[in-house]
Amino acid sequence: MTTELAAPAAASASAASSHPDRHASRSTSGAAAAQAGPYAVRLDRVSKAFGPPGARQLVLDDIRLEAAPGEFVCLLGASGCGKSTMLNLVAGLDQPSSGKVTVPHGRPALMFQDHALFPWLSAGRNVELALKFGGVPRNERRERAQELLKLVRLPDAHAKRVHELSGGMRQRVALARALAQGSEVLLMDEPFAALDAITRDLLHEELTRVWTAAKESGGRQGSGGGPLTVLFVTHNVREAVRLGQRVVLLSSRPGRVAREWDVELPYPRRIEDSGVTELAREITGHLHEEIVRHARH
């Protein structure tokens, strides 16, 4: 990934304050303010089109977005608006048609709705494999894997096979494996969408705890690097408000940054908190507008 600086990006990357009542919402269409300072991810005027010449489909158009180191950003949008395409570009799995994606501190880790664990390996071995690819010496891998499994509250799962684990436990192992990659950026594409509401709620708590712990310890547990920046894609507005310091709403056809909100609610948050409910209602209104607009096209 390039480390070069291009023209200033538009989206802001602000840290959440602890004020519970105010959420700065801003429309980001047009030329928004340039963001100074370091970033963990930057999309600068990124567009992506698919299809053969003459039948090109513009999926993402002029995306300008930055995430600050250690920031938790949630991406929301109607189905098919290009959220996964955007994550793929940040992951380096695909290239933009124009514009530039910059991730200064190396390749991000990925986590999907499907845990994608290797079923023939134990939970611990799945994590160890990621450590191996990350260059961790063989004699350190078992202990590091055990630390990471403890971090996701699965201290006794090392020898367990994937089929012995519940859906929530599998996603915890998948999170441990993603963290094992030692990346400073974690890309999450609807990682909890297939879970029941109670398990999802628990996983929200775990993810917030892991992310906060990485911030407070000055680096990611199990890796010793910088703070963990999270880009989290979801359809679920409450999930986005519960987790994110910032919620970014994408429009559809083509996907553009339509609006964003700084979520100024203190952590830890609960899904039923009145502040979460209130902001989720506001964002849902805007999401519905986007869905209606999308349906008209």
Ligand SMILES: Nc1ncnc2c1ncn2[C@@H]1O[C@H](COP(=O)(O)OP(=O)(O)OP(=O)(O)O)[C@@H](O)[C@H]1O
């Ligand atoms: N490799 C590809 N080739 C052609 N079209 C693609 C490709 N990848 C994505 N698309 C198209 O780009 C559009 C956006 O897809 P994408 O999966 O990014 O949306 P999304 O917002 O993540 O959707 P969902 O929320 O339903 O998962 C869709 O119309 C999809 O068909």
